Amino acid sequence: MPDFLYYDSLAGIDPDRSWQDNLEICRAQILRYRPGLDRISLVLYEEEGGRLRTFTAVPQSDNPLTNYDFPLEESASLLACVTARCPRLINDMDIFAEGENDHTRVIRENGYRSSFTFPIFTRDKLYGILFFNSRQSDYFQGEVLEQTDLVGHIIEQVAINYQNRLRSISAAVQSAISMVNYRDPETGNHLKRMAGFARLIARDLAAKGKHRLTDEQIDLIYQFAPMHDVGKIGIPDEILLKNAGFSTDEWELMKQHTTIGRQIIEQLIDNFHFQKLPFIDYLRDIAELHHEKLDGSGYPHGYRGGEVPLPARIIAVSDIFDALTCKRPYKAAWTNRDALEELKRMAEEGKLDADCVAALIENIDEVIAIQIFYRDE
Ligand SMILES: [Fe+2]
Ligand SMILES: [Fe+2]
Incomplete structure (x- = not known):
């Protein structure tokens, strides 16, 4: 030299x-x-x-x-x-x-x-x-x-x-989310609670040595969790606002919020040059795969078992748990006990990650603290 x-x-x-x-x-x-x-x-x-x-x-x-x-x-x-x-x-x-x-x-x-x-x-x-x-x-x-x-x-x-980079991606997504939430009945503090549950689960898995999640990775799952439904921005009002009774066609359209979400995230990653951001795949996975079930019965791909990445499994459990325990126009709020029973049943059927469900059950005090801190008025 x-x-x-x-x-x-x-x-x-x-x-x-x-x-x-x-x-x-x-x-x-x-x-x-x-x-x-x-x-x-x-x-x-x-x-x-x-x-x-x-x-x-x-x-x-x-x-x-x-x-x-x-x-x-x-x-x-x-x-x-x-x-x-x-x-x-x-x-x-x-x-x-x-x-x-x-x-x-x-x-x-x-x-x-x-x-x-x-x-x-x-x-x-x-x-x-x-x-x-x-x-x-x-x-x-x-x-x-x-x-x-x-x-x-x-x-x-x-x-x-x-932080500026994380902020800019989350600000862009947040603006999209607030546009979605403006129309979506699933609002209130749902996103804050489910992000809290997601972090609780990730921390529990790491503490038990079930997965090698570093604190940095756990933090990103927490930051990206509220972005899971960003694809709903692409769903027309008449479907998004419908509470139940979807026709087959409408249901197929609704399911597309996952692939649309992935496309939106892909564009953001491109526009903001986030391709090399560590663990940015978590964000892709969360937006696209949070409705996959481990037995292959989910969407959009019908992935099975190990094909469903951990961040998507964690978000699935957090999202379903909060949806069940919340009041919606078309249903009453379930008690924590009933909702956890249901999640347990889904884990036994092979649909949800049993370790993620156990994390909520075993940390029920923290779950309740999150619910109280972010309760809907
Ligand atoms: Fe979703
Ligand atoms: Fe959700």
């Missing part, structure tokens, strides 16, 4: 890559200065509820905290760091010997001695918090501290870019 070429260590950073990859590149950059940066993790802030939720961490092999969330308010030092919009530097984790809270305890127990914490803001709102951890005390000082701070700012820019 000619010697005028310079090794560009941060060149790989790209919002089209997964967070995992981007954080690995950042970690490698700091490690060039001194060995000992053992972990970087990003937790996201959820404004509703004021909680911080684990999102991604590197290296994956050294990740004691996944699928975990806690109220920001409960950590005085994080709250101070966020309020002051200033990083927090801890050169000896022993100051938390009394245990500030669960996660601080877990981090200490895993041998981390020092930590640099960097709050990330996008559009003036707290987006999340970056944690840099080392098993050495006093790791973050001098050049290492400067590099860590610089990397924090780079990750913040990646986050802003990532």
Whole structure:
């Protein structure tokens, strides 16, 4: 190689890559200065509820905290760091010997001695918090501290870019959805509840080790869930507003909202250049395949078993559960008990994913909390 070429260590950073990859590149950059940066993790802030939720961490092999969330308010030092919009530097984790809270305890127990914490803001709102951890005390000082701070700012820019892109796709879809909802009787807080159920199921599957879902993937299923019926925009009023008693032709037309949804999503992906966005297939699958049944009796393709991807299975269960437990012009609301019995029966018949149904049954308290938080007036 000619010697005028310079090794560009941060060149790989790209919002089209997964967070995992981007954080690995950042970690490698700091490690060039001194060995000992053992972990970087990003937790996201959820404004509703004021909680911080684990999102991604590197290296994956050294990740004691996944699928975990806690109220920001409960950590005085994080709250101070966020309020002051200033990083927090801890050169000896022993100051938390009394245990500030669960996660601080877990981090200490895993041998981390020092930590640099960097709050990330996008559009003036707290987006999340970056944690840099080392098993050495006093790791973050001098050049290492400067590099860590610089990397924090780079990750913040990646986050802003990532969020803008997610926002623009969801804004475009949201506008389509609100046009659909304007006409569709299935409105109210249905989309918020079913997205909440979808995340609950995904988290439960991950916690039980049933599927290898990272926090990043779980978050995307949650973000994409409300877009499942975007294809209804292509269904004429006289069919969309009809409650029951479809003729065969009308039913065939109604079923097309799945393929229309896929086409709309495909156009959005194209228009916004989202082709390389990690896990964008989830969005395609959710829009197109949320009415597939595992026994092949669903639509539009009649896919069976493993042909129905996990995000579509999760959305199917969440969507049906909320539809059953809601009052509609043509039916009363079912009780949770009856609706869950029905889902169980459908799982036994081989139509729905039994693990997804079990997740709702076993987390009924959380299900009810979501229903109360997003009840229809
Ligand atoms: Fe649908
Ligand atoms: Fe729905």
